[in-house]
Amino acid sequence: MSRLLEVRGLQTAFPSATGETRIVDDVSFNLDSGEVLALVGESGSGKSMTALSILRLVPKPGRVIAGEIKLEGRDLLDFSVSEMRRVRGGRIAMIFQEPMTCLNPVVAVGAQVMEAIGLHDQIGQVDARARTRELFAEVGIPDPEARLDAYPHELSGGLKQRVMIAMALSTRPEILIADEPTTALDVTVQAQILALLSDLQRDRGTAILLITHDLGIVNELADRVAVMYAGRLVEVAPRQELLSNPLHPYTRGLLRSIPALSPPGVRLPEIPGVVPSPDHWPNGCRFSTRCGERFEPCAEIFPEETAPTSDRRVWCHAVDASSRDPEGEAL
Amino acid sequence: MDVESYVVSNSVTLGLVLACVWVARVVGREPIWRDAARQLWSRRRLAIVVVALYMTIGLVDSIAWKGGIPEDVVDVLPNAPLTLLDRAFLGTKEASYSAPFASVEFYGAEALKRPGQHPFGTDILGRDVLYLSLKGARVALLIGGLTSLIAIPLALIFGVGAGYFGGRFDDFVFFLISTLASIPGLLLLIALIMAMGRGTLSVCIALGVTSWVGFCRLTRAETLKLRELDYVSAARALGVPELRIVIRHILPNLAHLIVITFVLMFSGLVLSEAVLAWLGIGVDGSWGQMIDGARDELSRDPIIWWNLSASGAALFVLILAVNSVGDAIRDVLDPRTLKDSS
Ligand SMILES: Nc1ncnc2c1ncn2[C@@H]1O[C@H](COP(=O)(O)OP(=O)(O)O)[C@@H](O)[C@H]1O
Ligand code: SF4
Ligand SMILES: [Mg+2]
Numbered sequence: 016m017s018r019l020l021e022v023r024g025l026q027t028a029f030p031s032a033t034g035e036t037r038i039v040d041d042v043s044f045n046l047d048s049g050e051v052l053a054l055v056g057e058s059g060s061g062k063s064m065t066a067l068s069i070l071r072l073v074p075k076p077g078r079v080i081a082g083e084i085k086l087e088g089r090d091l092l093d094f095s096v097s098e099m100r101r102v103r104g105g106r107i108a109m110i111f112q113e114p115m116t117c118l119n120p121v122v123a124v125g126a127q128v129m130e131a132i133g134l135h136d137q138i139g140q141v142d143a144r145a146r147t148r149e150l151f152a153e154v155g156i157p158d159p160e161a162r163l164d165a166y167p168h169e170l171s172g173g174l175k176q177r178v179m180i181a182m183a184l185s186t187r188p189e190i191l192i193a194d195e196p197t198t199a200l201d202v203t204v205q206a207q208i209l210a211l212l213s214d215l216q217r218d219r220g221t222a223i224l225l226i227t228h229d230l231g232i233v234n235e236l237a238d239r240v241a242v243m244y245a246g247r248l249v250e251v252a253p254r255q256e257l258l259s260n261p262l263h264p265y266t267r268g269l270l271r272s273i274p275a276l277s278p279p280g281v282r283l284p285e286i287p288g289v290v291p292s293p294d295h296w297p298n299g300c301r302f303s304t305r306c307g308e309r310f311e312p313c314a315e316i317f318p319e320e321t322a323p324t325s326d327r328r329v330w331c332h333a334v335d336a337s338s339r340d341p342e343g344e345a346l
Numbered sequence: 347m348d349v350e351s352y353v354v355s356n357s358v359t360l361g362l363v364l365a366c367v368w369v370a371r372v373v374g375r376e377p378i379w380r381d382a383a384r385q386l387w388s389r390r391r392l393a394i395v396v397v398a399l400y401m402t403i404g405l406v407d408s409i410a411w412k413g414g415i416p417e418d419v420v421d422v423l424p425n426a427p428l429t430l431l432d433r434a435f436l437g438t439k440e441a442s443y444s445a446p447f448a449s450v451e452f453y454g455a456e457a458l459k460r461p462g463q464h465p466f467g468t469d470i471l472g473r474d475v476l477y478l479s480l481k482g483a484r485v486a487l488l489i490g491g492l493t494s495l496i497a498i499p500l501a502l503i504f505g506v507g508a509g510y511f512g513g514r515f516d517d518f519v520f521f522l523i524s525t526l527a528s529i530p531g532l533l534l535l536i537a538l539i540m541a542m543g544r545g546t547l548s549v550c551i552a553l554g555v556t557s558w559v560g561f562c563r564l565t566r567a568e569t570l571k572l573r574e575l576d577y578v579s580a581a582r583a584l585g586v587p588e589l590r591i592v593i594r595h596i597l598p599n600l601a602h603l604i605v606i607t608f609v610l611m612f613s614g615l616v617l618s619e620a621v622l623a624w625l626g627i628g629v630d631g632s633w634g635q636m637i638d639g640a641r642d643e644l645s646r647d648p649i650i651w652w653n654l655s656a657s658g659a660a661l662f663v664l665i666l667a668v669n670s671v672g673d674a675i676r677d678v679l680d681p682r683t684l685k686d687s688s
Contacts, residue, residue, distance in 0.1 A: 070583055072579070072582055072583060074574075075512060100585045100587060101585060102585070103582070103583055103584060103585035104583065104584035104585035104586075105585060108583070108584065109580075109583040109584075110580075111576055111579065111580055111583075113576050116575065116576035116577060117576045117577050117579075117580040118577055118580075119577045119581075119594070119595055119598075121376070121378060121598055121599075122594075130586075130594075131584050131586075134584065134585055134586060135585065166377075179580070182584065183584075
């Protein structure tokens with residue numbers, strides 16, 4: 016697998032009373048071609064902002080203040096406005112949480128997909144329509160011909176999300192960023208959409224950055240998982256290892272609160288408290304205000320990145336200590 | 347002049363008629379608008395018919411051509427371009443005042459050329475008041491329409507631009523709005539007309555320049571909301587160019603505001619012109635001017651009342667009808683009702 020996207024030291028900030036608040040801070044990860052990377056974390060941890068930073072669509076007055084976002088070696092932050100526009104929807108497409116509101120209510124859905132196709136390919140109306148019909152069939156929209164002329168309000172939430180996916184796929188992107196693609200949908204529809212994304216990843220080889228607050232859906236789709244908390248990554252690991260052996264206390268907290276992974280009848284323990292707002296993030300480990308395993312340096316000193324194995328990374332003093340000590344003794 | 351003004355007027359009229367046909371087709375195609383049009387019709391039949399009547403009169407008074415004037419008509423130049431309306435009233439000019447349906451002149455008792463055929467009487471120059479009032483319809487539509495065509499695009503460009511792009515442009519627009527809002531409207535209006543010289547166009551430009559601010563504020567605020575909509579973000583994420591987003595996603599969402607503003611602005615503008623006419627800087631042939639002219643006639647003895655009544659009634663009925671349609675449009679197109687139905 017080749018390295019498609021490489022994010023290094025990404026910092027995104029909004030101006031605040033005291034200067035700038037970094038709502039995405041020093042985030043680094045890779046996405047290989049054909050891979051599904053899940054970005055997981057509670058609401059407000061900066062997942063959407065990370066995604067928008069990649070597309071350079073951070074809402075004003077926010078901006079990316081540092082870092083590199085390399086798409087096959089070229090930094091997107093150096094791209095011109097028109098180059099960037101070709102990347103958006105062309106090489107990197109994004110779908111959003113709310114299929115209800117992501118489609119223009121006064122334009123037929125087929126026309127919206129055809130418009131998206133027309134943006135990146137010079138093809139005629141008839142061809143665009145035919146391609147839209149194929150896309151609708153591919154994303155599992157029943158009776159695609161009739162649905163082309165439907166208006167968004169005539170479709171269910173699941174169908175609308177399928178239309179959004181069709182629109183995102185219309186230009187054969189190499190990367191699909193799916194920001195909470197199933198959060199607004201019913202449980203059964205959620206499973207269908209996840210299955211669809213999984214099929215697309217397999218059949219087309221599209222790399223997917225799957226953003227979710229629900230570790231439960233990670234199990235079905237992701238190859239690797241990056242856990243984010245309060246603007247920082249706390250743990251990155253292959254899915255299997257993360258689920259079976261979570262190292263970071265926050266990851267463990269998230270895992271404990273998933274119904275499917277706990278014995279039935281047990282009341283799910285939640286991580287106490289909520290994500291503090293960006294201007295109340297502690298200097299040290301950002302999780303230290305809620306962490307049950309907090310000890311001396313946590314609140315003051317930010318934990319360094321540690322790599323317990325070659326494909327895992329974690330930021331925690333506790334892990335730091337335990338993984339470094341044996342080596343120290345060996346010396 | 348290379349192109350005579352009546353040719354221009356004919357072409358513009360043709361253009362407007364074609365534009366109306368096109369709008370009607372678009373409205374017929376889009377379910378939301380078709381629905382709105384139907385509801386509007388069921389609510390305000392009479393007012394719509396009245397407005398349509400005025401528009402027809404304006405239309406009849408807009409198509410002009412030369413020639414075809416009978417030999418015995420002496421009060422127009424032989425090669426003057428005359429409109430359909432002019433031709434319908436050819437030769438109705440009397441020597442002086444006639445009361446409505448009178449058979450002799452109002453002062454003195456000389457026989458009229460057309461006894462009993464002036465339902466609203468004639469003015470001091472013997473011109474038929476019904477004819478003048480009907481001619482006022484075109485002037486009123488011209489003032490309301492042309493001015494809106496100046497003011498609304500101005501408001502949209504500045505308002506949508508400021509709201510969507512923000513930054514420096516927003517600051518500039520805000521400065522412009524504040525400046526305009528801090529100058530008394532009427533004074534600015536008079537100054538502009540004085541600077542540009544009298545005439546229909548300069549009155550319309552002056553009215554346009556002084557009346558876009560309110561709508562500009564509205565579109566700016568609305569655009570600020572719209573640009574945060576999910577499907578605008580989604581469009582951006584798909585690489586849709588900004589200008590195209592504005593045209594495809596922002597403007598259609600302002601359409602109802604444009605329609606409502608156009609209709610409500612229209613009547614305000616026609617009334618403003620009446621004020622200008624009273625100050626002696628109105629548009630020739632407007633009802634405002636007729637009303638202004640009728641001021642002196644009220645002091646005559648016996649009183650000449652039909653001039654004022656006819657022009658006043660013509661103005662009043664049009665404003666009433668337009669406002670009533672405008673109110674209904676607002677009800678029908680209100681965003682909240684729009685959302686409920688979709
Ligand atoms: N326009 C904005 N101005 C200032 N802060 C913002 C803005 N939008 C989002 N934020 C902050 O950025 C943080 C991350 O938001 P987001 O990326 O949407 O989180 P997630 O997608 O993980 O739920 C939040 O704490 C939020 O307060
Ligand atoms: S660094 Fe300390 S506070 Fe932070 S997660 Fe690890 S143990 Fe908890
Ligand atoms: Mg989010």
